[in-house]
Amino acid sequence: MRSFSYERAASPGAAAAAAAGTANAKFIAGGTNLLDLMKLEIETPAHLIDVNDLALDRIEETADGGLRIGALVRNTDLAADIRVRRDYGVLSRALLAGASGQLRNKATTAGNLLQRTRCPYFYDTNLPCNKRKPGSGCAAIGGFSRQHAVVGVSDACIATHPSDMAVAMRALDAVVETVRPDGTTRSIPIAELHRLPGDSPEIETSLEPGELITAVVLPKPVGGAQAYRKVRDRASYAFALVSVAAIVQRDGTGRVALGGVAHKPWRVEAAEAKLPDGAKAVTARLFADAKPTKDNAYKLPLAERTLAAVLREARA
Amino acid sequence: MQISGRLELSRRHLLIVGAASLAASSIATPPPAAAQSAPTGAPVMTRVSFDVNGETHQLELDTRTTLLDALREHLHLTGTKKGCDHGQCGACTVIVDGRRINSCLTLAVMHQGDEITTIEGLGTPDGLHPLQAAFIEHDGYQCGYCTPGQICSAVAVLAEVKAGIPSHVTADLNAPLRLTNAELRERMSGNICRCGAYSNIAEAISEVAGRSA
Secondary structure, eight states: OOOOEEEEOSSHHHHHHHHHHSTTEEEESSOTTHHHHHHTTSSOOSEEEEOTTSSOOOEEEOTTSOEEEETTOBHHHHHHOHHHHHHOHHHHHHHHTSSOHHHHHHOBHHHHHHOOOOOHHHHOTTSOBTTTSTTSOBSSTTSOOTTSOOSSOOSSOOOOOOOSHHHHHHHTTOEEEEEOTTSOEEEEEGGGTBOOOTTOTTOOBSOOTTOEEEEEEEOSOOOSEEEEEEEOSSSSSOOOSEEEEEEEOTTSOEEEEEESSSSSOBOOHHHHTTGGGOHHHHHHHHTTTOOOOTTTTTHHHHHHHHHHHHHHHHHO | OEEOSOOOOOHHHHHHHHHHHHHHHOTTOOOOHHHHTOTTOOOOEEEEEEEETTEEEEEEEETTOBHHHIIIIISOOTTSOOSSSSSSSOTTEEEETTEEEEGGGSBGGGGTTOEEEOHHHHOBTTBOOHHHHHHHHTTOOSSOTTHHHHHHHHHHHHHHHHTTOOOTTOSOTTSOOOOOHHHHHHHTTTSOOTTOOHHHHHHHHHHHHTSOO
16 A cells, blocks of 8 residues: 555545645545555555545435535445335335445445446456546456456446445435535535446546545435345355346336446436336347446346336236 | 653563674664655654653653554553554554543654553453453453453443444334444444454354343
8 A cells, every 4th residue: 555644624624625735635535445555556645535524424304305425424324224114115125235334334425426447457466447547448358257347338448436335315306415625515416426338437426636525415205115135146245246226116117226237336317217118128128238348248138127126016 | 640651671672682783893784764755854853741541751752653652662561462563453552531532543753641541550450340350251352452442432332322323234223222232233243353253253242241242
């Protein structure tokens, strides 16, 4: 690990200003992903800004009946919150499907959104990776790509976003609140937070340099039968090959977002109009522009069958 | 308060010191690879104090020091084990302010004022923690390397169930919890046992939880 200086920020604004004013600085919250990458020297910050003292660890009800989740709320606490369990079951389920008990105790809401891909070629510093070293090429394309993205891919990158939580938040139309280094705040719909790789896969979000996530806001509950179904190589403590977050209403309408298939949580609102026609019609639209590799083409029928199972359960 | 890092010289220490002075005296020895990969890399030292097993410790550490390395290399509490050092195996599990975490994936400097419990703080050879006794009773290990992490994790799992925290296999998120074997296995999935002693580990924890596996 490269050496770094360290400070504890006293306010969100001060943290953002410090991040913008210090060369090669990074925020650290739970640290479970960042330290892993720092040990491998994939992340090499010269300065860490510890944001754990910021009072961003509460879940509050908003004026319009939703929830404001502080950026530092731990995954365990968010999944266990009685309001989330009752009104946003898909989010509790997604969180509980991710990582291990130890990691969920540390990992934060904002950190979970900003975690980086687990593409094995991104992790292998001996191989080219446009995300790790822009312009060096992509070893996953033409490599072993069983775990990789099938849709929204580019010639530069076929990595997936690893989060389960973000997939549920995408289905819930969550909004990310931030503070920028100049002290101004803004709200970013989660659909616009994560980027597709395009020709700059190293730029993963729409956040500006130094911009700090302070909260994630959930709109008022939408009801319905909510489910998160994750398919993986072992029953626990593994990343998704495919996952489905779904909210299905009594009248057959609903929302669907997929994990494990793209560089961001994959939701196509137009596909949801096909819900009354069944899983095949929905996934046909979701994957209309899919470009799978030979290794990961199985994800298309797997996602369809997983969605079919979720819909069957939701309508039972 | 105890100022740590100054223990009596052990045989292991003498061997390390001996090896270091041997390297220093050899002019042809190339610099270590780590130094080459860190051109800007002068270590940054910082002070931190926290409680471990009820005793306050004050340390001066390189900012890079993980909680795991602080416990093992600086406080010489070697019960906590380093397995993968990447949060994948759970051998380094300790309890911080009542919650289990991977001590390898957190910096020591981030734990100012925290209360940390390691396997050494749960029981002693003469006064075993009920889970330590149950692991022995049920033969919940072979090589034993993952055991301190398994036991720290299990202590926290029982507290999590008592607090009503749901898991991936909890059928109804809004109903009271029952600690079934499936619940227990899901909750312990962050602790890998290479020897495969899982069924005995599950029995040991179940016995302490008051149910059969």
